[in-house]
Amino acid sequence: MFIKKTNSKTILCIVAHPDDEALGVGGTLIKHSRHGEKVFLVILSLGEGAKINKTDKNYKRLSNARKWSKLAGVNLHKVYKYPDQKLDSVAQLNIVKKLEKIIESLKPDIVYIHHPNDINKDHQIAAQTTLVALRPIAYHKINPEIRCFETPSSTDQSPYEFPYIFKPNFFVNIQDVWKEKLIALKSYEKELKAFPHPRSYKAIEALAIKRGSESGLKKAEAFYILRKIW
Template sequence: MTKLDILVIAAHPDDAELGCSGTILSHVAKGYKVGIVDLTQGEMGTRGTPEIRLQEAEEAGKILKLTARENLGFKDIYFLNDKAHQLKLIEVIRKYQPEIVIANAVTDRHPDHGKGSELASKACFMSGLRKIETSYNGQNQEPWRPKFVYHYIQNNYINPDFIVDITPYWDEKIASIMAFKSQFFDPNSKEPSSFISDPEFLPFIESRARDFGHRIMTTYGEGFTVERYIGVDDLFDLK
């Protein structure tokens, strides 16, 4: 078992890169161990294939310097927030024992995002219940509940509860996004167009990051929502 400081849960490969890769890079640079678990292979997407998406996720993981990345193979669009899916995600949470989980937006244009958010939140709570039994590699797992669950912001605008300065990591964030080259604008692509392959989509991602950055008096930021209040010991910890 490799213990992680932060586990990012994403409904689709590229969700984490679009939503919080700057924050991932920032914390990896500070020495934290960060991993991503993608729930699906994004196989219902307009462009690319599951095999291509897995290759792209591996390349993005190298750019982000992840400690771990895995794909649970849930059915894109059709996965549920039910017992079978909860138990599988609990196994992963107990396997990596993260202090912090960052999950999909609480609501969004794509229904899998809100559904993935709810699944992650419930699994994080359930993972701490001793009477829920799971195993990994034939060994019974100990209960584990992350200290914090945060949610990144995706397509739909949600007013953030806090914003992370990602200015020093902007170029690497974009590189991690563009590792998913099958998904985004390419004038030479023969595949059908999609919502995110529109040439205006990546400028939208930048404008959102600039808006969040402006709010904290920096250039680029990523916004997050919380499930409970954040406490501090020192007012000077706030920027």
């Protein structure tokens, strides 16, 4: 059960695939929701084709995303059916226009995106198109804080050198929501791997402990603040 407090902030998370949000920013989104903030999730790529039938993998991925969102207290706002691992085959302006409409409608205070230099091409495009949609434009007057998150097996596999390196400058204490993060993560259990894969339960906890130790906490999720206006 979530203990809600009064708060007017609107949070938006835009990811390439179902499970990216659970792995990279799950604890933080749960914490936002627990504090009474409105949290919205947009997923760009579910898989090939416009139709989803109940027997295929894409339907199961959508079902998993819905289950995770419900457990996390997150509004699954929109799921697009752009081709999985082929976002580079889609005209980026098409994605940008759709994201602009969502941003103008929700008017988020904070937006979570993939790190632009993730090794996964879909993650790169999801981040880049979101940044284009979030560029300061006089007519929409929306300038949310932009926080980049890390995705296990993607962010960590980028070259460990400038400009690719993920160097966090903001940490969120997720010790108090760790159990909720794990419970929600089970929605994607079939997507998880055996240790020592970075997307195993043990490795995910190890990363949380590592980020916590870097910030004087027991467990944390780490972010790079790309833009913040005060």
